[in-house]
Every structure is written in structure tokens, then in C-alpha cells.
Amino acid sequence: MPKTAMLLQFPRKFPADEIEQHVADAATARALVTARRPDLLALLQQRRERISKVPQWQLHDASEVERGENTLLIAFCRLAFRHGSWGTDFHAYHNEEHILEILGTRIDCLLDHIGVNGLQLRDWYLLSLFAAGHDLRQREKPQFVAGVGSNEQASIEETFRILQICGFDDSTALALYKSMALMIAGSTFDARPAPNDLEYNSAELAQSGGALAQRLDRKLDDHLPDWRSDEDLQHALPLALLAADLDTANVAAPFPVFAASAERLCREREMRSHRCLQDESSAAPVLAFLTDGQERYFFDLHRFHSEIGRATFEAAKQENAARLQAQTMALRARIAMQGMPKTGDGVIAIYREVVAGIA
Template structure:
């Protein structure tokens, strides 16, 4: 719509199989009857004390459809389970992280429409995870495809690109901004791209827009979308400032997902070194180098938790490396088990 990336990605069989919110509700209820009520409660919390019933319904319908499609594509409803990018991540953002931000800041901190946009982001930002190409520019292929599908979800749930332009733009910029560059710093392109500084694109999205659309700041919808994109990125990566147990759990889930996607069985020796690297040096790089808060709200809500977690991340990473210093891990699962034990001791 604004970035011009969505047109590269067409609907797939999952979209055809779950065309609307009614079908999504049926599918989710068959698998886990509690998911839809939980998502409805999270939507109501975002809407606040005086929601417009029809508008809340559209937002919840879109979130339910997004959750069900992700569950079928990469979650527990289908055959390509991603341990991190599945229904679990949607619910931790929609319920725990967004809910905590609302409690910490107060619902009046943002208009209800902004909280609801962040609620929709939680359900739709990771819809696609296996795209084979990236569009031109810094937005990732998974994110661009997720934007395209989110536009179709909004339309299927009664949103109009004309009447609800602000919603479409906000979701486009929020999902684009969630593109996360996990390459070590600095990487070769860093000298050429202002946005290639590692971590979430949201921190540099305004700079990129300055070059691509120099007049963007004169459009209130784009200014709102860019601002919400920074807060959305902070919610997406808020594990850094949650309890140490939640931080460790997200690392374990991501590690399992990486190994599954790489085709390395966790009970085999070949998965040992990559798991050890990811759960030790990889966590240090993510926590201390790649992650930076992109919004004042994110830093206010989750900054103190990140500050408290920092020493524990260093201790657990050092202890994990020491555990396997004299002999390599027998398997990736051995590394995961060791990391889990060290993290539990730290959290306790």
C-alpha cells in the first residue's frame, strides 16, 4: 500500500482452506477450545472500557483468522511446526506483553485504535515463515508476505482500504518494522544502508522512509504507523525485559526451531555445536548487541527488566560454555537440557 512490497506475494492453500473468521473459529475450537476466548479477552483488553462493539468484532475476527492460519501453516494445526513462530508467540504478545504494556502505561496512554492495531499486529506479523525471496529494500520476505496476507485478512473481516486506510498503513509499517537482522555486527552492507544496523528494522524505518518517500512525515497515518511500528517491534522482542524464565524459554524455542528448519535432529551429535553457539554467544549477541529499544514506551515498560536480566545472561552463557569446555556436547538436546537447568537456577 505504501511500501509497495505486498504485491509480490499471492495467497496460498492455507488461505483458501481458511477463507474467513467463521472457518477459523471452527478450526481453532476443534483443536484448542480455549484459544478463541483468550484472544477475544485480549482484544477486549486492548479496546478498553468503552469499545465500539462492531469495531472490536472486526479486530477480533481478523486476529482469529490470523492466528488460525499461522497455526495451520506453522503451528499445532498443521504439519510444519515452528517451535517459536506459532500460536504460542501470538498469544504471548497479545496477552502477556501487550497486556503488561497496557497495565504499566495505562490504557489512556494511547487511543483505543492504537492498542487494537497492536493487538492485530500480534496475530498477523509472523503469518509467513518460509518465503524464498526478499523484495527490494530492507523489508524481509517473510514480513512482506505477511503484510500481503494481512491486507487480505483485513478485507475478509470487513475493513476497507479507503475507510480504514489508517489501519492498513499501521499494520503495513508495524509488520515491516518487525524485520529482524540477526547478522553479527558490523556486516558488509552496514556502510551502504542506514537501516542495516542489525536488530529490528523499526529503529531505522523512518530513515528509510526519508529516502523512499521524502514527504511521508506530512501524512498523519504514516507518522502514526511509524510510531506504532517502533512500539510493535519492542513488544515482539520484549523477552529481553520479561522474567528470566520467559527469556530462557524463548531462547529454547528458537533454538529448537532453528535446528528443525536446518534438518538437524536434536538427539544427534551434529546439532550440538550450533545449539551451543546459539544458546551462549548467540544470546549474548542478541541481548547486548542486536536488541535496542525502538520506542520510549517499550523502554519504559521493559527497560528495567532488561537491565536486571543482563548479568544473568552473561552468567548463564559463560557457565554453558564452561560446561562443554573439555568435551563437546553429545547432542543438541544435551545443550538444551544444560541451558534449561542453568536458566532455572538463575530464575529461581
């Protein structure tokens, strides 16, 4: 593990698990994706053709580009097995589809807005690796150091191992490691579980506060006071802000897509809270999440932190503001007239009808 790239000294390590052993190399990952998700290979080919217009592209040989793509394939497969549709611990939001949301549509929006030359070639790769690696771990025992959560720290360490597997040695690619450490750390949401919580409920935190990225400079001042003389970290900080914006840009998606992402997050939250959506105990928290929780997050808590993120996504977010208000008002009104559904599933059924009427 490249200690020089570890920006904070976490009190414990997060070693490789069975999933890492199951998808241990690029050949395994590429075979799995070829068989199960060829659409990811098509996306990478389309992205390669588009990014090849960056001037620095000619300085990189085909093998280096392939190694970069291999890191994405390994991370994708591991998340699909660990918390996605290929495994037994399915998370409705933090799964392989979330990788594709960022890697595909959101980075495409970024490319459309700033152009392929708006960032360096390495930065486009880092944003792609962030998409694939920042949510690799979702089941770590809650712990925070300088605002960085245990899930994020575990994801950083696993991403480092993926880089090493694919031939990116920290002695020659240290800037990649430091950038990824900062970017994934910055994706930590700042609300913490109550002290007696046994789980780190990422779905709960995602609606509870802003990303750590907005305070990374102050955290670095406190814990790594010489960081401003490090050119790699100076370059990585704006990328960390942009990565956090990509992570939360569902608020700027077309309203049906945004609403569907809220439902998935709600489903994961209930699962992580050990409430079954077919039980009466889930009805009230589901309604609260899809009304008060959505309004509070969208209007009070969420911000785009980078200039590029604001320029790319803010206008589309504002277009969703009136639709979200209409959705929450209509959902409350329907339930006031019809009575409270008996289960969370019942609330979600009405929510879907309301969203369809607005979209």
C-alpha cells in the same frame, strides 16, 4: 489489494495459499478456536472488558469490535496450521504461541504500565493485529526491498486480505492498512542470509541484528519522500517502533520464560538449517547459539526503540542481564568439565539444568 496502502513496490506478489483457503472466513476460524483454543477467546473477552474503558469505545458498535476480533482469529488459525501445532511444518518459535506471547502477556504489561488510556482504541487494536499477523509467512524465498524482507511483505499482503474478509474496506479504513504495512515491515531484522542460502531462516535473523523499525524514517525518506505530510504514517511510525519492541520483549520476561524462548528459537534455527538435534553436527552450533549468540544479541544488538517500550520493559531486561551472564558462564563451565555432548539435544539438556539452577 489496496495499492494505496503499499508503501514499497515489492517486485513480486505473494498470493493466497492453501492455508488461506482452508481458513477462508471468520466463521471457520471462530469454530476452530472454540474447539481447539478456547483460551484465546477467553483472552479476547478479558481484553475487551479492559479496553472498553477507553473513551472511544462508545463510538464503536459491537459488530465492529467483533470484526476486529475476527481478524485475530483468522490470523491465529492460519499460523497454527501453516507453521504451528495444527500443521505439518512446525516452527518451534514462529508459531501460534508467539501470537499469544505478544497478544497476552506483553500487551498486558503495556496496559499495566501506561494504562488503557495511554493509547487510542485503534492503536490497541493495531498492536493486537500486529501480534497475530506479522509472522504469518516464514517460508518465502529471500528477497529484500528497502530492508523489508519477503516474509514480512507476504505477511503484509495476507493481513490485508484478512482485513478485507472481515469487512475493513481500504476506502474507509485506509489508515489501518497503512499502519499495518509500516508495523509489519518494521519487524524485519536487518541481517541477510548469505547469497547462496536457499531459505530465509527467520530464527537465524532474529539473533543477528536489530529490527528495521529503528530505521524506518530514513527508509521512508528514501522511498516515499512525501510521507511526512501523511498524517496516517506520522501516527503509525511510533506504533511501528512499539510493535518491534513487543516482538522482542522476551528479553524482559521472567528469566525461565526468556530462557525457554531462546531454546525454542535455537530449535527452529537448527531445523531451518537442516541440522537434526540428534546428530553430532548440531552440538557446536547449539552451544554457540545458547552462549555467544545469546550474549551478543542481548548485550550488543538488542534495543528497545520506543519511549513506551523502554519505560515498560527495559528495567525487567536489565534484571535478566546478570542471570544471562551466569547462565552462559555456567553452561560453558559444565561442558568444559564434562566434555562436549555428542548432540544438540545433549547441549540443550545441560542448558535446561543450568537454567533451572539459576531461576
